[in-house]
Structure formats: structure tokens, C-alpha cells
Amino acid sequence: MIPVGARNAAKTVKPGASQQVAEYLRRNILGGKWLAGEKVPSENALTRELGVSRVSVRLAIQQFITLGVLESVKGKGTFLRIGNLDVLSGGGNGIGEEECRDVAKVLQFRSLLEPEACFLAARRDDAGLAERLGRQLHLQVSSIGDTEKFVSHDILFHLAISEGCGNPLIHAALRDVFRQTRLDHQRINAIFGYKDGVYYHTLILKAFENRDPRLARKLMAEHLEQALARLVTGE
Numbered sequence: 001m002i003p004v005g006a007r008n009a010a011k012t013v014k015p016g017a018s019q020q021v022a023e024y025l026r027r028n029i030l031g032g033k034w035l036a037g038e039k040v041p042s043e044n045a046l047t048r049e050l051g052v053s054r055v056s057v058r059l060a061i062q063q064f065i066t067l068g069v070l071e072s073v074k075g076k077g078t079f080l081r082i083g084n085l086d087v088l089s090g091g092g093n094g095i096g097e098e099e100c101r102d103v104a105k106v107l108q109f110r111s112l113l114e115p116e117a118c119f120l121a122a123r124r125d126d127a128g129l130a131e132r133l134g135r136q137l138h139l140q141v142s143s144i145g146d147t148e149k150f151v152s153h154d155i156l157f158h159l160a161i162s163e164g165c166g167n168p169l170i171h172a173a174l175r176d177v178f179r180q181t182r183l184d185h186q187r188i189n190a191i192f193g194y195k196d197g198v199y200y201h202t203l204i205l206k207a208f209e210n211r212d213p214r215l216a217r218k219l220m221a222e223h224l225e226q227a228l229a230r231l232v233t234g235e
Helices: 004-012 017-030 043-050 054-066 103-123 127-142 147-164 168-192 195-209 213-233
Strands: 070-073 077-080
Touching: 017 043, 017 054, 017 103, 017 213, 043 054, 054 070, 054 103, 054 213, 103 147, 103 168, 103 195, 103 213, 127 147, 127 195, 147 168, 147 195, 168 213, 195 213
Parallel strands: none
Antiparallel strands: 070 077
């Protein structure tokens, strides 16, 4: 049974909206629509063009600002700093402890990678992966009350998906992030509890079992957006 509290919390953020904006930004940056130093569309313009809320636009832009791709200049707008998005796929010198200290940054980084990893993994139609996810979810539920064990199985659920997506760069990047932020995830769990994780993992597992990669991607995006929104608002 899906926890009522988690079901209500999920309504705070429109499913996949921030990811939709992030995909739009990524596509246009890689396509050369904007060059380094140029101004990108305003929040209002993106809200109108994409038909999403301003909060969703702001969350997506902040993800790229955090990663150093965009820069916000007070009174002038948001500008493209770099046109190379290797940072999103594990390129460069890797992810160090300093970059992982800010939990919000970690969630923003994950929200750029994990929904697509979820789509790719679900599209591969690996019955063994669905079984592994079901096993980790069962162990999660069995570990409620034990933060360390619950978070371990939570992380293993996400890593099973990233490994199953078939892209070793995505898996390596997420594995490094989880390795260095395990204690931070335990602190988040101690604050917000167990319901959201069980709720979303249950729905994501069903999407895998039903062989629905688009729904799996949408649910993963919502899962991470909700976590980020709750972290920012403290609710």
C-alpha cells in the first residue's frame, strides 16, 4: 500500500516539469543555439514557451548554474558560461568530496542523469533488473526504522538502474556520488523519513514490470524533484 503522506507530498511538484526544462536547455546548448557569454531566455519566457511553472524553470536553471554551465547576473539575466556539457556525463577529473558536500547540488546533479538512465534501463526490457529492483524495495521496506540499512538499499535500488541503463559513464558518475554522500543521505532520511522513497520506488518498479520506459523516466524525475523541493522548503 502506498503511504498517504507520500502520495500527498508528490503533488507538490508537477511530475517531470523541471526535467522537461533541463532537457530543453541541454538540447539547445549542445545544438549551438546559444554561445558562451550569450544570454539565455528569461524564466518568464521559458515558462510561456514550455508551458510549465516558473518554479520548475527556476529549479532546472539552478541545476545548470550549480554545475557551472550557466551563470546568473543580478539585474541582467542568465548567461551561458560553457557550451561543453561533459560535466553531465562524468567527464573531466571526476567528482570530489568538496563538490558532494552540498546535498542540494547532489540532488540537482542526479536529476540531470537518473531520469534518462531510468528510461534507458526500462527500455532494455531486462527481466532480471526488475527482479533486482523488487528485491531492493522489499529490503528497504523491511529496514524501515534502521536508517543505515534503509539508505543502503535505497542507494542499491538507484545503482541497479544506472548499471542497467547500459551507459558506464552514467553508472560510474552516480556510483561516485553515492559513495561520497552516504552519510548525507542518511541525514536526509532522518529528517524526512521513509515514505517518499518507498512510494516512488514502488511506482518505478511497476513501470519496469509494465515495460513502460517513459513512465519510469517521468517517475524518477518527479522522485528527485520532490526530494529537492522538500530539501529547499524544509517541508
